[in-house]
Every structure is written in structure tokens, then in C-alpha cells.
Amino acid sequence: MSVSEDTQQLLTEIKRLREELAIKEKHLHDLQTEPCNCKYLENNDFTTDEIIRYSRQMIMPQVQIDGQARLKRGKILIIGAGGLGCPAALYLTSAGVGEITLVDYDEVELSNLHRQILHSENDINIPKVQSASDKLKNINNNVRVIPLKVHADSNTLSRIIQDDKYDVVLDCSDNVATRYLVNDVCVMNDIPLVSGSALQMEGQLTVYHHNSGPCYRCLFPVPPPPHTVTNCGDGGVLGPIPGVIGVLQALEALKILVQLPDVLSGRLLLFDGSTTTFRNIKLRPRNEKCEVCGVNPTITKLIDYEQFCGASAHDKVVNIDIITFAEQTDVKDFPQDLQNNIVIDVRPELEYKMCSLPGTFNFPYSLIIKDCDKVRKFVESKVQDGVTDIYFLCRRGNDSQRAMLYMKENINFEAVQYHNIKGGLHAYSKYIDPSFPVY
Amino acid sequence: MPVTVNILFFAQARELAGKSEAEFTIETPIAYSDLVKRIVDEFSLTELQDHLILALNSDWVWDQEILNLKPADEIAVIPPLSGG
Numbered sequence: 268m269s270v271s272e273d274t275q276q277l278l279t280e281i282k283r284l285r286e287e288l289a290i291k292e293k294h295l296h297d298l299q300t301e302p303c304n305c306k307y308l309e310n311n312d313f314t315t316d317e318i319i320r321y322s323r324q325m326i327m328p329q330v331q332i333d334g335q336a337r338l339k340r341g342k343i344l345i346i347g348a349g350g351l352g353c354p355a356a357l358y359l360t361s362a363g364v365g366e367i368t369l370v371d372y373d374e375v376e377l378s379n380l381h382r383q384i385l386h387s388e389n390d391i392n393i394p395k396v397q398s399a400s401d402k403l404k405n406i407n408n409n410v411r412v413i414p415l416k417v418h419a420d421s422n423t424l425s426r427i428i429q430d431d432k433y434d435v436v437l438d439c440s441d442n443v444a445t446r447y448l449v450n451d452v453c454v455m456n457d458i459p460l461v462s463g464s465a466l467q468m469e470g471q472l473t474v475y476h477h478n479s480g481p482c483y484r485c486l487f488p489v490p491p492p493p494h495t496v497t498n499c500g501d502g503g504v505l506g507p508i509p510g511v512i513g514v515l516q517a518l519e520a521l522k523i524l525v526q527l528p529d530v531l532s533g534r535l536l537l538f539d540g541s542t543t544t545f546r547n548i549k550l551r552p553r554n555e556k557c558e559v560c561g562v563n564p565t566i567t568k569l570i571d572y573e574q575f576c577g578a579s580a581h582d583k584v585v586n587i588d589i590i591t592f593a594e595q596t597d598v599k600d601f602p603q604d605l606q607n608n609i610v611i612d613v614r615p616e617l618e619y620k621m622c623s624l625p626g627t628f629n630f631p632y633s634l635i636i637k638d639c640d641k642v643r644k645f646v647e648s649k650v651q652d653g654v655t656d657i658y659f660l661c662r663r664g665n666d667s668q669r670a671m672l673y674m675k676e677n678i679n680f681e682a683v684q685y686h687n688i689k690g691g692l693h694a695y696s697k698y699i700d701p702s703f704p705v706y
Numbered sequence: 707m708p709v710t711v712n713i714l715f716f717a718q719a720r721e722l723a724g725k726s727e728a729e730f731t732i733e734t735p736i737a738y739s740d741l742v743k744r745i746v747d748e749f750s751l752t753e754l755q756d757h758l759i760l761a762l763n764s765d766w767v768w769d770q771e772i773l774n775l776k777p778a779d780e781i782a783v784i785p786p787l788s789g790g
Contacts, residue, residue, distance in 0.1 A: 351790040441790040466789035469717055487786050491757040495718055499789045509790060535759070537716055537784065541726070548761045548782065551768070582789070 281389065289401070296408040312336050317409060321363050334525040335363065341524040342366040342431060346419050346449050347439035348395040349373075350382040350499070350509030351463045351516060355437055356412075357385060358517035360403040364524065366411040367403070369396045370427065372418035372581075378706055382506035419445055420580060421569035428456050435520045438462040439513065441498060443490050444572040444580035450475060450483035451569055454560045459532075461519045463512040467502050470512035470538040473531055473550070474519050476560060480532035485554035490576040498582035508540050587665050589672060596658060596686040598694040608656045609649055610688075611642075613670040618662070622704050624695070632666045636673055643678045656684045662706075664691035709734050711779040713745060719758065719783045723749040734775035738767055745783060759784040 305315050313335070318325070325335045341364045345352050348371040359367055375383070375390040375398050383395070390398035396414035403412045417423045419440070436458050438449045446462070453460040459477035464470065475482045515536070522530050535548040559566045573580050602608035605626040612619055613632040623629065630642045646657065659667035659674075664687065671685050688694070696703040710731045715723045732744055738760070746755045760767040761782040767773065 347790055349790055439790050441788070443786075443788045446786075446788055464787040464790050466717065466787055469720075469787060471717075471787045486759060487757060489756055491718075491785065492753060495722075495753045495757070495785075496788055497718065497721070502789070504789060535784070537782075539716075539726075546782070547764060548759070548784065549765045550759075551766045 312339060317363070324362065329527055330525055337526065338363050338521065338524050339365045342433050343435050343437065343520055344368045344370070344427070344433045345437045345439055346370050346445065347441060348399045349379065349439065349441060350465060350504065351513040352439035353383045353385040353399060354510050354513035355439055355516040356399060356403055357406070358514055359520060360407045360410045360412065362521055363407065364410060366413065368413040368415060368427070368431065369399055370415045370417060370419050371395045372416060382504060382509050384510070419448065421448060421572065424448060424452050425569055428452055433458055435523050436460050437516050437520060439516065441582040442578065442580055443496055444576040444578055446483060447490065447575060448569065448572040448580070451559050451566060454482050459523050461516045463516040465509035465512050466497060466499060466504055468505060468508060468540040470508050472512050472515050472536040473534065477523065477530055477532040479553055481550055481553045482557060482560040484559050485557045486550065488558065493576070493578040496578065500582055500584065505540060511538055584663055584665065586663060587668060590668050590687055594671065594685065594687055595689045598688055598690055598698050601688065601695065601699060602656065602658060607654055608658060609654050610658045610660050612660045613666050614661050627660065632661070632670045635670050639677055646678060646680065646683070650680050650683055655682060656686060658686045658688055660688045661691045663693050664689050667691060707734060708732060709775050709777045711775055711781055714780060714782045716782065716784045717787045718785045719751055719754060722751050722754065732775065735772050736775065738769050738771045738773065741773060751783065754785050757785055
């Protein structure tokens with residue numbers, strides 16, 4: 268039996284065993300949580316086990332049995348089951364919120380695991396909402412967890428909001444278009460929105476549309492130009508950064524449900540992990556001229572948010588095709604002879620240091636367009652050595668096209684042909700050698 | 707009269723400015739729009755100029771405001787962060 272057949276058989280068996288385990292656990296839970304009418308409890312909303320489980324928060328004067336009952340009646344909608352959604356959902360489930368709906372269209376990838384703490388190695392390629400809800404049910408089966416594997420857009424989200432009455436929404440998404448969408452949905456349905464975001468070493472947190480506070484559009488009426496927005500896939504993020512922000516989103520949601528004062532509305536929390544500092548910025552009040560939450564709103568129905576932002580409502584990179592067909596080289600024709608051909612890898616230096624193909628040269632795209640003298644001299648010397656073909660390479664084959672076009676316009680040698688390795692290192696890993704890491 | 711204030715950069719502003727804080731000498735009093743223009747010109751933030759919050763000593767700055775700056779005041783430049 269080959270290794271892959273072996274792996275496949277094991278995966279299938281593990282899946283079957285998991286399903287069997289889930290059925291038995293559900294059965295056990297049902298037996299253990301049958302209504303007890305316990306004569307010691309004044310409030311029959313809770314079982315003996317629930318009192319024990321939540322006792323550490325219920326004995327706080329801020330929560331008490333009434334606060335816990337509010338949590339149990341509470342319904343929360345979480346948009347995104349990633350770096351923010353995982354820790355947020357974890358604490359909300361543990362705290363005993365009645366119902367938690369998770370919305371995410373994506374599947375678990377290996378590169379998610381350093382920060383998306385509900386997913387494990389065995390969950391690769393399964394829907395994030397499924398993986399997350401399995402773990403959450405294991406932690407607290409009293410909570411009704413509803414996984415919705417769907418892309419949040421104007422149509423799907425209005426249906427989801429109409430189907431249930433949510434007390435709080437958590438924006439744990441990863442892109443600008445979804446942030447405007449979720450904001451407008453919350454304003455139109457009068458639901459407080461706990462909004463968190465994280466990138467690299469920084470996080471932001473605030474609560475929109477709560478107690479007459481401002482909404483996202485009051486602060487940022489115009490979306491930023493797409494090219495100024497960095498996503499986690501390109502900029503990177505250190506796991507505990509969304510961890511901190513996601514946990515604080517859970518805290519604010521619990522405060523709203525329990526009806527505690529001093530919710531983070533009208534204030535913006537800035538977390539800087541590089542210096543481990545928190546700052547609270549006092550925000551403006553609601554903008555009476557706001558297009559969605561103002562006195563005379565002009566946006567009263569959901570719009571096309573991808574069009575509004577000029578960007579897709581996800582954080583995946585959209586591949587470009589800006590050079591001619593003849594200039595594209597299939598990765599299967601990757602040059603073997605690196606004497607007469609040279610390969611220029613245009614990724615940032617730190618990515619090149621992390622992993623690279625032997626015999627290639629690193630000239631980052633950002634440096635090529637800033638100062639092309641270095642690469643010009645390099646190419647000149649290679650041309651003198653008899654090089655006739657120069658191949659451009661990067662992570663996905665996009666920046667390499669940009670670099671190639673720039674070189675064509677600015678550093679053209681008659682004796683040299685420029686080529687782009689189509690699909691970049693992702694394609695190399697897929698078609699040539701899977702041991703090259705896809706990141 | 708010129709004063710020297712501290713500018714703090716967050717998120718994309720930090721990336722474009724290439725630093726997380728800077729001292730900056732500027733005239734006072736100054737109108738919000740002039741302050742934004744001086745900062746975005748000085749620190750290569752033109753692309754973000756319509757997409758940021760300015761906070762003076764942690765308080766929101768209104769777009770019609772005339773600011774009376776004092777030495778060592780902190781001005782935070784905050785564009786939205788959208789990753790997650």
C-alpha cells in the first residue's frame with residue numbers, strides 16, 4: 268500500500284471514529300442534562316451542572332444569576348472563524364451564551380493554525396465553521412452552535428439576520444468590504460457591533476452602533492484605496508495579536524449581554540504588541556450626517572460592497588495577467604540550465620531567506636522600482652557572460668509580472684528575452700516539487 | 707509660533723512613514739486640514755489622507771477644529787485596520 272493510500276485510509280477511519288464519538292458524547296450530554304427540577308435552585312433556568320460550571324463568574328456581583336440568565340438567553344452572530352473569531356467564540360461558548368452562529372466560507376489551511384486556535388492539524392481542508400463548532404460543542408454542549416458555511420455578502424447576511432434575532436454581532440472578518448457590509452447590516456437592524464481587527468503586531472477594537480455611539484461609517488465614510496490595504500497573507504500577523512483582540516471582543520460582547528456599563532463604544536482601543544501598549548482614543552459621537560446611521564440616511568438598503576470598496580470581500584490575492592501569452596512560461600518549462608538562463612526572484616528579502624530555489628537571484632520588486640541601478644548592473648554583467656534569457660519569479664506570479672514589465676520599459680537589452688514563471692512558486696510546488704512550502 | 711510635537715503612527719501609516727513615532731515641529735494654532743496636509747506631506751501618507759483618524763492627546767480631532775498645540779503634545783495618526 269502506498270503512503271498516500273495509507274494516509275487516505277487513516278483519514279477516513281479517523282473521520283468515522285470522530286462521528287461515532289460525537290454521537291456518543293451527545294447521548295451522554297443528553298442523559299446528564301435532563302431537566303432536574305432541583306429543589307435547591309430558586310431559578311429553574313439552570314441545571315445543577317450549569318450552576319457549578321458558571322459559578323466562578325456567577326458569584327461576581329457584576330454577573331450574578333440574572334446576568335448568567337441573560338447570557339443564556341443571548342444570541343450572538345460571529346462573522347469570520349479565523350484569528351479573531353476563534354478566540355472570541357471560545358470564550359463566549361465557555362461563558363454559556365445561549366446561541367452562537369458562526370459564518371465563514373473558507374476551509375482550514377496549514378498556514379492558519381498559528382493563530383486560528385480552534386482548528387487542528389486534522390481539520391485541514393474541512394470548513395472552518397465545522398471545525399470550530401466541533402471544538403466549541405466539546406467545550407460546552409449547553410451552547411447551541413450554528414455553523415454556516417457561506418460567504419457573507421448582502422444577500423446571505425440579510426437572510427441570516429432575518430432568520431434570527433441577534434443581540435450582538437462580532438466582526439471578525441479580514442477585509443474592508445465585509446466590514447462596511449457588517450456595519451450597515453448592524454445599523455439597519457439596530458444591533459450593536461463589536462469590531463476587532465489585527466495585522467502584524469497591531470490590533471484595533473471598538474463597539475459600533477451601541478447606546479447612540481458612532482458606526483464604522485461615522486469614522487471612515489470613504490473606504491481606503493485597495494492598494495493601501497495589507498492583508499494577513501501578505502503582511503503577516505503574530506498569533507497572539509488577533510488572540511488578544513478576539514478575547515477582548517468576547518469580553519465586550521459579554522458586557523453587552525449582561526448589560527454592564529462602560530462598553531467600549533465611542534472609544535477605540537489600539538493595541539501595539541511591539542511595545543505591549545494599549546491606548547484608548549476618544550472617538551467622535553455619532554455623525555448626524557452619516558449616510559447609514561445619520562438623521563436622514565441615504566443608504567437604507569444593503570449595497571454591493573465589493574463595488575463600493577473596489578476590492579473583493581475576502582483576503583485572498585486575485586491573480587493578475589498583465590503580460591503577453593508569449594512572455595508567460597509554464598512552470599514545467601522552468602530552466603534547468605542556470606548558466607545561460609538566470610532566474611530573478613522578486614520577493615521581499617525576508618521571504619527569500621525563508622525559502623528559495625537554489626541558483627536564483629533575489630532582487631525584491633519594491634527595490635527594483637525604487638532604484639533599478641543595481642539590477643541593471645547585474646543584468647549587464649550577466650549579458651556579457653552570455654545570458655540570453657531572464658526569468659522572473661515570485662510567490663504567486665503577480666509581482667514577477669509587474670517587475671518584468673518594469674524591466675522591459677526601463678532596462679531593455681536587445682540580446683535578452685524576459686519571461687515570467689506563471690503561477691510563481693505556488694505553481695512550482697504544485698507541479699514540480701511539493702516539498703517547496705506554499706505559504 | 708512653532709512647537710515640537712510627537713507624532714504616533716499606527717497600522718498602514720506606520721508602514722508608509724517607516725517609523726512608529728517622530729518629532730515634528732509645526733506652527734500653532736493650526737487648522738485641522740493644514741495639520742493633516744503637513745503630516746501627510748512630511749511622512750509620505752498622501753494615499754491615506756482621507757482615510758485616517760487624528761487624535762490629539764488621545765482625543766478625536768474634528769475636521770473643522772483649530773488646534774492650539776503645546777510642546778510634547780501627542781498626535782496619533784490612525785488609519786483603519788481590516789485584517790483578522
